[in-house]
Amino acid sequence: MTNPLLATDSYKQSHFCQYPPEARRISAYVEARPNGFSEDVLFFGLQAYLKKVLLTPITAAQIAQAGAVCAAHGVPFNRDGWQQILEDHGGLFPLEIKALPEGTLAPSGVPLVQVENTDERMPWLTTWVETALLRSLWYPSTVATLSLKCKEIIYRGLLATSDDPDAQVPFKLHDFGARGVSSAESAALGGMAHLVNFAGTDTMEAVEAASTWYGAEMAGFSIPAAEHSTMTSWGADREEQAYANMLEQFAAPGKLVAVVSDSYDIDNAVNRIWCGSLKERVLNSGATVVIRPDSGDPVATPLRVLETLWSSYGGTENRKGARVLNPAIRVIQGDGMTLKSIRELVGELVRQKWSVDNIAFGMGGGLLQQLNRDTMRFAMKANAMKTADDHWVDVSKNPVSDPGKASKAGRQAVVERDGRLQAARLDNIDPATDQLKPVYRDGRLLTDWSFDEVRARSNGHLAQKVAA
Template structure:
């Protein structure tokens, strides 16, 4: 979709006629309400929306096309309002948007974004953008939070079993999710959200997104790797030759190459090929060969592979009392990985005295696709209305049938209280203490974050969460 006037729900097209006649400005906020998935949300993605959507002026052509579609669709169209935006605002939306710094770890129930219209003729505009704005925030923030929760689990395992947890953690969870999402844009936004926490990805659209929206050079990295088609095309009788070819092509000193090894029998491949026929070639190459199981139990299979590799290649016991394989071989487990199975596998590795240096994890659809707006109960709600006399009036909902859906009344601020971010009414705090800062006003970006900035905040959140937990 390229027409911004259609980037909303149908019923929004009629709302310009529904606000009270005295309305001049509408204020609204975005939050992740209290939810069963996570007590905190890793806020991310707003800047991509600001740069991609809100800096593109709407045009007379957009208005004409939207008018045609709305007429045929059976809903009103606010031609006068949109024409005012084109004529008086150069096609850029007269909104003020405040937000917390992206990469912040924010308690659920605390506003992430606060916005209002800046042209008194357009109180309808604030909530008109709800569909696109909420979508721009909930999806990357939920993926970033999922990735962050996995990082917490893995980092704790590294602290228990690794001598260099900070050096190891960036490449411990690899994104395999590009093919499992609903669109290229989802791959870009979700993949970029994962890269806030880690540096390993096979979702290349995420690299372009991080560069375009957050000025990153190259936000993620990968290595040469085999897939089943390149292995099975050799046939079962030439399985060893298929693996040997990968070594010939890519195994170089101090380089990594990953080889999926379960096309027929993962345990035979590890025991008789990687630890037998090809062992000398692996060792002579000076490379690290990463064995990838891709079927079976996501916990028991990689553990059995590790044991077989240990029996053949050996290794050392590190200062944490954990076994560290010969650097010639490692394992990556990408099949069946979810937050729950990562927790199980990490726990078993710690229990069995395996260093997490030996393994990397991969996630696909579980990372980028198995989330929705309700995962963290994201919502955008109107909270105040400015009337013709210049006074702000609280706006809120409080359904007796579901108190959990009650919304905040009054324009919001977010302040630190005892080191914790909390929501307060804007009129009740010193504006200097408000952590919601203007990021967009009337078509111009007022604050921006680099990808390094976002990553640094997220890493601070990781350390704080572990120290408090």
């Protein structure tokens, strides 16, 4: 969809004639309502929407196209309103958007964004953008939150078993989710959200997005790695040769190469080949060869592989009393990894005195696709209306049938009290203390967060959570 006038729900095309006649401005906010997934949300993704959509003027051709589509579709079309935006605002949306700094970890129920129309002829515009704005926020923020939850589990495991947890953690969860999402844009936004917390990815749209929207020079990295087709094309009788070719092509001093090794029998491949016929080539290569089991129990299988590798390659015991394999050999577990299985596997590694240094984790659809807007109950709701007599009146909902869907009344603010962010009414605080700061106004970007700034903010929150 390239016409922003059609990037909304059909029913919103009729809302311009539904507000009361005294309406001049509408204020609305976005939050992740209290939910069963996470007490906090890692806010991320707004800047991509601002730059991609709101900094691009609408055109007369888009108005004409949207008018024709709406007529055929059976809904009204606010041609006069869009024409005013085109002629009086150069095609740029007359809105003010305030937001928390991206990378902020905010409690659920705390507003992340607040939107208000600046042209008083257009109170309908604030909530008209809900559809595109909300999906630009809920998805990357939910992925970023899930990724951070995984990072906390892994980091705690590293603190218990690694001599250098801070250097280890950036590459401990690798994104394999590009093929499992619904669109290239989802891969870009979700993959980029994961990169707020980690530096390992195979989603190339994500590194492009981080560069385009947040100025990252290179946000994510990968290594040469085998897939089943490149291994099984050699045939079962040449499995060893397939692995040997990987060493010949990619194993050099200081390099890493990952080899999927379960095409036929993971235990045979590890015992007979990696710990047998190819062992000396691995040791002499100067590289680190990463063995990838890709089937079986996601906890028991990698633990079994580690034990086999230890019996052959050996290693050392670090200062935490945990076993660290010979640096020539490592394991990555990318199959069946979820928040639950990562927690279980890390727990077993710690219990069995394995350093988490020995293993990396990978996630695909579980990271980028197996979530939705209801995972963290994201919503955008109107909270105030400015009337013709220049007064703001409260706007809210409070359904008897579901009190959990009650919305906030009055223009919102976010304040910090006792080190934690809280929602407040804007008219009850000193506006200077409001953590919601203008990021967009009338076609101008007011704040341009760099990817490094977002990452630093998220890393700071992780350090606080672990220290608490």
